[in-house]
Amino acid sequence: MEFKWLDDFMSLMELGNFSAAAKARHVTQSAFSRRIQALELWVGVPLFDRTSYPITLTEQGKKFVPYVENLLEMVKVTKEDFSRESLKTDNTVRIVCLHSFAVNLMPRLFRQAGTLLEGLNLALNPSVQGIDNHFQALLDNSNDILFAYNTKGMRPSFLLEDKVERCLVFKEKIIPVISPELLENHPKDSRYPYLAYSEHTFLFNVVAPLTERVGLPLEPVFETTLSESLIKMAVSGMGIAWAPLHAIEEELEQGLLVQAFAERPELAISLDIVCYRSKGANRPAVEQFWQGINEVVAQSGRE
Structure with a gap:
């Protein structure tokens, strides 16, 4: 079970419409529907009555609400307690990319950046499984940077395009x-x-x-x-x-x-290989990394 499914549950409960709830959660409707189905499979009972409009909770869904509210509040408080102060001064930049990027491309890129990334702790996660999840992680501040190919299936959905910015890194x-x-x-x-x-x-x-x-x-x-x-x-x-x-x-x-x-x-x-970050990413470490990568790209263009 993934915690974002609980937020999906609350959003659909409040809005009563898959399309509206998916938009509110910044994912496509098909991806949102799959996540609700996955939650219902995990719980073991149907949570929503899809025959009504707007969509309503089943009896099991109503019983599930207080559990979800308690879990989300506990997760929120825990995350805030441990990350509020540390993120202000943390020099870690959390990066997600393909495995082949991590093995071959990232070392070369970091070497080219040299002193531009000095003082940063680069935490590299070589995994792109479920690209929507990784873009959502940028918005949720769970990850800072995403490297991906600019191709169908790896671009942000139209719901997220105005919430992230990108830099063309390589062709x-x-x-x-x-x-x-x-x-x-x-x-x-x-x-x-x-x-x-x-x-x-x-x-x-x-x-x-x-x-x-x-x-x-x-x-x-x-x-x-x-x-x-x-x-x-x-x-x-x-x-x-x-x-x-x-x-x-x-x-x-x-x-x-x-x-x-x-x-x-x-x-x-x-x-094209592109680098993404959330437009709301304003930590000094993330800003230094972003400016450093852009400078590497600019230098490569001049050469």
Whole structure:
């Protein structure tokens, strides 16, 4: 159970309408509906009568209200007691990003920033599971910074767009790669083994439409959620994979991987990597980080 579900419950109880409650909670209606359903599944009983308009509580839902009110008040008081003073002087910047960003991109970015981030404690959480949740965490002051691809499925909903600000950090390419040995020894007129992203990952939604549209001779043999795993499999000669350039610079430089279908540049996918923060983020540490990243971007543009 997630505490935000309790706020969702109270919002729907007060407004009696999924659309209005979702807007008040800064999420899409479909995401909000899923969260209410998840809460009902956790509790084990239906909490709302959806046959009435406006939507009303069931008898079980009415009994649930005082428990929710007590829990939310306890959480609020606890959080305020422990964070009110510390956040004013805390030099920690809480950052959420993809695992591949944490392994390959963030170290390079922090190194480029150098003294611009001096004195900051950078707390990196390599996880983007449920992008709506991470944008909500920015607004709730549970996280400070979010790095994500600027692509469908990873952008803030239209309800949140005016509540966050963003900075374009890098322009990224995702390219098909293969080991030189497999490229040289693969029989002509046969399908290439294909190392794919799992269906529930956002990169699947980026790469799969391309491979389906162009009709490449690929035979799926492996899938995973992690770019790093696909890259290691490709280096081992197990197949072709689409990988972000920031994650394979060393492999390309050392000749462990080469671009597959190099004669077809349209198979490279271009994406922007952006950095987000809440417009209400005014802690000195967050402001220093934001200004530092913007300066790194400006310096890169000048170079």
